[in-house]
Amino acid sequence: MAESSSSTSDSLLARHILHRRTIAPKNFKHEVPDHGFVAKAIDIARNAPNHRRTEPCRFYLLDTARIREIGQLFGELVCGAEPTNESRARGSKKKIEWASSPGLLVVTQFTDRSSVLVQHNPEVVREDYATCCCIVQNILLLLEEANISSKWSTGPVWKHPRFREVVGISHAPPNEEVVALVFYGKSEFPKEVRQLSSLSRSLVNYLED
Numbered sequence: 001m002a003e004s005s006s007s008t009s010d011s012l013l014a015r016h017i018l019h020r021r022t023i024a025p026k027n028f029k030h031e032v033p034d035h036g037f038v039a040k041a042i043d044i045a046r047n048a049p050n051h052r053r054t055e056p057c058r059f060y061l062l063d064t065a066r067i068r069e070i071g072q073l074f075g076e077l078v079c080g081a082e083p084t085n086e087s088r089a090r091g092s093k094k095k096i097e098w099a100s101s102p103g104l105l106v107v108t109q110f111t112d113r114s115s116v117l118v119q120h121n122p123e124v125v126r127e128d129y130a131t132c133c134c135i136v137q138n139i140l141l142l143l144e145e146a147n148i149s150s151k152w153s154t155g156p157v158w159k160h161p162r163f164r165e166v167v168g169i170s171h172a173p174p175n176e177e178v179v180a181l182v183f184y185g186k187s188e189f190p191k192e193v194r195q196l197s198s199l200s201r202s203l204v205n206y207l208e209d
């Protein structure tokens with residue numbers, strides 16, 4: 001980060017943004033995280049920019065039994081309908097990793113495609129997705145602040161025919177779709193600030209020489 005922005009990068013929020021890292025569930029400790037805190041974080045995180053004030057995010061904070069089931073479903077998917085030794089091994093590994101996560105939050109986007117709003121403004125679907133992504137990042141940062149590690153996954157477990165029933169998703173696709181599976185737990189896995197490419201590659205700054 002540029003020298004001139006050092007005071008910005010010293011702020012608490014900047015530190016959480018910089019130090020948040022994706023940590024795989026296999027690196028979580030068995031210690032139970034504070035699920036009550038996660039519920040509160042969800043509530044705060046909802047305060048994200050939301051054109052049309054549609055409040056499109058839905059949240060499913062799973063209990064241990066459901067986390068195990070989701071692990072089982074993903075294991076089955078990875079294993080495949082015509083399993084090989086290799087796919088069986090991968091499926092079994094994924095099942096164990098997912099099922100043992102101490103926390104799992106499923107975040108979906110609910111945007112009713114048949115609503116008058118969407119019929120007249122089809123861009124709302126994309127805008128709602130943007131809002132959901134802002135909310136997920138807010139959640140990850142609040143977890144980071146509370147020393148709870150996380151992983152945003154889009155591992156396609158929702159392709160499993162039982163996924164919606166296990167999670168309790170009430171609206172049919174495409175009106176309600178998964179945005180993120182947020183695995184979370186305590187971890188001491190080392191986290192480093194990620195090295196990004198030079199900012200000049202992505203920023204056109206007319207205010208500097």
Ligand SMILES: Cc1cc2nc3c(=O)[nH]c(=O)nc-3n(C[C@H](O)[C@H](O)[C@H](O)COP(=O)(O)O)c2cc1C
Binds near residue numbers: 020021022023153154
């Ligand atoms: C929309 C989205 C989907 C993601 N899906 C996966 C996934 O399915 N599997 C995975 O290992 N990581 C997934 N990630 C995490 C990214 O791989 C991770 O953010 C990236 O490697 C950068 O690492 P960092 O989060 O530590 O900065 C996803 C992240 C986003 C934003």
